[in-house]
Amino acid sequence: MTIARVQSFAFSGIDAVPVEVQVQISSGLPAFLIVGLADKAVGEARERVRAALTAMGLALPPKRVLINLAPADLQKEGSHFDLAIALAVLAAMDVLPRDEVAGYAALGELSLDGGVNPVAGVLPAAIGASARNLGLICAQSQGGEAAWAGRIEVLATPDLLSLVNHFKGIQVLSPPVPPGIAETGRVLDLIDVKGMETAKRALEIAAAGGHSMLLIGPPGAGKSMLAARLPGLLPDLSASEALEVSTIHSIAGLLPGGRLVKRPPFREPHHSASQAAIVGGGPRAKPGEVSLAHRGVLFLDEMPELPRQSLEALRAPIETGRTTVARAAGHFTYPARFQLIAAMNPCRCGYLGDPTRECRRAPRCGEEYLGKISGPMLDRIDLAVQVTSVPASEIARSPAGEASCTVAGRIACSRIRQHARQDGLCNAEASPDQFPMDDAARSLSEQAADRLQLSARGFTRLLRVSRTIADLEDVDTVQRPHVAEALGYRHRAVVRG
Structure with a gap:
């Protein structure tokens, strides 16, 4: 036998x-x-x-x-x-x-x-x-x-x-060959966005350093339109990153035709998604949206409308770059190094700050609505931007802005600087100890941290954004104007109403 x-x-x-x-x-x-x-x-x-x-x-x-x-x-x-x-x-x-x-x-x-x-x-x-x-x-x-x-x-x-x-030996199975690179589909161009210069600047900074970003504005202001153009600004994945991302998609059964994923993934789950759908889990512990967005972008539209458990479950993956699903049969760990881009209205009715359309409960309605996002979650967001509606006259008469390929070129140069300085890491992942700063920039950052009562995490993220702004300007040392610009985004992240 x-x-x-x-x-x-x-x-x-x-x-x-x-x-x-x-x-x-x-x-x-x-x-x-x-x-x-x-x-x-x-x-x-x-x-x-x-x-x-x-x-x-x-x-x-x-x-x-x-x-x-x-x-x-x-x-x-x-x-x-x-x-x-x-x-x-x-x-x-x-x-x-x-x-x-x-x-x-x-x-x-x-x-x-x-x-x-x-x-x-x-x-x-x-x-x-x-x-x-x-x-x-x-x-x-x-x-x-x-x-x-x-x-x-x-x-x-x-x-x-x-x-x-x-x-x-009756027949021979021919050896297969790799089928090529997965198609990316239509890429939306930043040149179509009229006005919104502050928001476009923040989008460029977020793309360059891999930073998380929150867009706050009324309905129809263009928050989702901006987020949808982020994939066109990001550089291709490296060979090792492409294999890692493709492996995750293969586990999830999302690698059609066996084509390698070369572009950073862009995932946008509906705001009704469950905790298991977001961070992974279910009866067979499948990877969630945070893992499917690994080395790419996770876009959460209407962020306060997500279930509280789903939103709070994002806190650990944002910090660690991985998510662990615990089951009685064992623990399953998936990579989750993603860039969070979120969008929300300033309040439930959406028109806080507009005297002609805001509801009678303003400004308290805005405080309650933003209160759906916990302080620790807001503290993990590097940039927060107020997106205002662009008047129809400006949309009709404004000249075309920069094309995505132009902005993507600056971002690619910035990424090369970051990877060379930080052993392949983006600024959003690197230690501030690797960021040279002049005395004026260091003094401003410390004073602002004390006055705004920034947490250690918030202070670290302020320095990381400052470093990205300096990299976009091709400057070796972080200077005071870089910190000042980063502070503007950080300050907005903690303002209620």
Whole structure:
């Protein structure tokens, strides 16, 4: 009596945890058993594997077939174990060579006709297989995604029969090639924005340093319009960042065609999103919006309307750059280094400060509305900008502003300076100890911190914004005007009403 083995993977956060699928066929009453802490989707693999074998003209032997998913104390979730189970069963039946099959990891869901369907997580699985000197077997439509892992043998098969024929030498599965870069869609240009010079300046600073920003203004003032143009200002992801972001999207099943994500992601969840949708979680602990926005932008429109729990759950990811989902079965950590851009009305009616349209409860209505955002959350926002409505006459007569490509060029130069000075970090992530300041700038920042009663976090973020303003001006030392401009944005962040 021998045991056939095929490798597969479970997922803990974005890490692929190796799982060995072991199959033993022994004498006894006919049975098909799966053990090893498998959930319902894994348990249902019995029927899918049986049907797939029948479609190939094979049948399980009338014996006791035992499948163990090792390690047995690790929770196994999802239908991607189907293919590994089927291969291990075929090897145990001596249909496939056991030694050869043992050199591969397999991920895929089986159809009843023997087809292999795509599943989430192929890219991290391919990276994990490459690290263990294994090949990877997956669905044909995901071969290109697996090929991004580099030097790894990938067998991308349309169905189980083609895979069996490949191992028997009857046919050859062609090696897949990486499918290219994901399309970014239409990029909105800053040249379309008339007026709003202060808000556009703040947007440039936020993009250059990776800073969080809050836009406050009446309905229709252009807050969402500005935020939507931020992706066009950001530089491309580096190769390592693109692979990291694509891995997260692969885990979430959001990597269509296996194309690599090269542009910073832009996520804009609805303000009714739950805490699990924002920071991750759910029955299978999937990555949330903060992780899907990793190395990109998380835009929260109507920020005070988000559930309080969802909003407060953002505090830890903003500081640490990661989010941890705790479950009885284990803890799952996802990267979450995102840039928060939020927008809100000044009050519930939206017209606080407009004497012709504000409600009778002004200014108290504004204080109550802004009070929905906690002080610790506001303290984590680097820039706050009042966006005022642009008159129709100004919109019609104002000349076109700077194009996004022009502003993006300045931002790219600023990022190069930051990365060279801070070992690849943006100013929003760097320590102020790395920021040279002249005496006048240091004195102003300390006086302002005392007068405005800034917290240590608020003072640090003030210095970071000042450094970004200096980088945009191509100045090595932070000077007093840079601190003064940063203070204007910081002061607005703490004003109520």
